[in-house]
Amino acid sequence: MSVVRTTAAEEPPAVSEPSPGGETPSRPRASLRTAVVWEALRDALDRRGAELEVLDAGGGSGKFAVEAARLGHRVTVVDPSPNALFALERRAAEAGVADRVRGLQGDTQDLFEVVGRESCDAVLCHGVLEYLEDPAGGLRNVAAALRPSGVLSLLAAGLGGAVLARALAGHFTEARQALTGPDGHWGAGDPVPRRFTAEQLSELVADAGLDVTAVHGVRVFADLVPGVLVDAQPGARDALFELEAAAAALPAFHAVATQLHVLAARG
Missing domain, CATH: 3.40.50.150 (Vaccinia Virus protein VP39)
Structure with a gap:
């Protein structure tokens, strides 16, 4: 199989989560x-x-x-x-x-x-x-x-969101690695192979x-x-x-x- 992953597009459901359109008055x-x-x-x-x-x-x-x-x-x-x-x-x-x-x-x-x-x-x-x-x-x-x-x-x-998130968390080396690397991968602990x-x-x-x-x-x-x-x-x-x-x-x-x-x- 060419896919080795969990489905990243799906976030863990919130309690009483509405449909993806978020039609309820309060959006989890x-x-x-x-x-x-x-x-x-x-x-x-x-x-x-x-x-x-x-x-x-x-x-x-x-x-x-x-x-x-x-x-x-x-x-x-x-x-x-x-x-x-x-x-x-x-x-x-x-x-x-x-x-x-x-x-x-x-x-x-x-x-x-x-x-x-x-x-x-x-x-x-x-x-x-x-x-x-x-x-x-x-x-x-x-x-x-x-x-x-x-x-x-x-x-x-x-790519940019990951670089920004690592930098704001104080992980500047990881942010730079994601920014300059070929796949946008910030290190061994990164669950996403490429961005x-x-x-x-x-x-x-x-x-x-x-x-x-x-x-x-x-x-x-x-x-x-x-x-x-x-x-x-x-x-x-x-x-x-x-x-x-x-x-x-x-x-x-x-x-x-x-x-x-x-x-x-x-x-």
């Missing part, structure tokens, strides 16, 4: 980390119509897959972990969308042993590229699953034959603001979400985002 901290991605993805799916065929490559326990199924789409999750697929089955059943979600064991290297080429209207590839031995090859496989005019949602670890800039992700997407339509910075502020400040102020979570949403599309903030989200289309 975990939902702040996915809301920008979900809202951009939901808009992209809505523009392509109802009952789409969606592939979630490396989708783990299905946080995004189940939400897409709730919109009426049919979702296939391909993941190397049997435990994650078991959790997916349970999550889909609890959400009442088990008939629209299926899980298949596999990874990007053997993707077409379990799904067909040009079989999907949308492909999600969230928290996967960081863990692939060959990110370019993996992304080409994922892109080949798209039908003409299909949409890719790509989420990967951002990307927005330019690098855009280049990988273009090399896979897709056109970039939007880039978003994700978790620009949410990972840096102490939780006590958010918890202590009424309405602070909603205000922080609005700030994240406002900054997400601005290129100036892509360089300091913890994650980068790219939407791309197959021409």
Whole structure:
């Protein structure tokens, strides 16, 4: 298998966590980390119509897959972990969308042993590229699953956010190692093998034959603001979400985002 990982795109669920769109009046901290991605993805799916065929490559326990199924789409999750697929089955059943979600064991290297080429209207590839031995090859496989005019949602670890976080924590040597190293890896204790800039992700997407339509910075502020400040102020979570949403599309903030989200289309 070419993927050796846990599903980084999925944060540990908060108590009474809402859907990734964060529709509840008070947004738990975990939902702040996915809301920008979900809202951009939901808009992209809505523009392509109802009952789409969606592939979630490396989708783990299905946080995004189940939400897409709730919109009426049919979702296939391909993941190397049997435990994650078991959790997916349970999550889909609890959400009442088990008939629209299926899980298949596999990874990007053997993707077409379990799904067909040009079989999907949308492909999600969230928290996967960081863990692939060959990110370019993996992304080409994922892109080949798209039908003409299909949409890719790509989420990967951002280099600048990691450098900033290590520096603010006082780990200056590790920050420099991440900044100057070839993969954005800060040391032996770093659980993420590689990180990307927005330019690098855009280049990988273009090399896979897709056109970039939007880039978003994700978790620009949410990972840096102490939780006590958010918890202590009424309405602070909603205000922080609005700030994240406002900054997400601005290129100036892509360089300091913890994650980068790219939407791309197959021409």
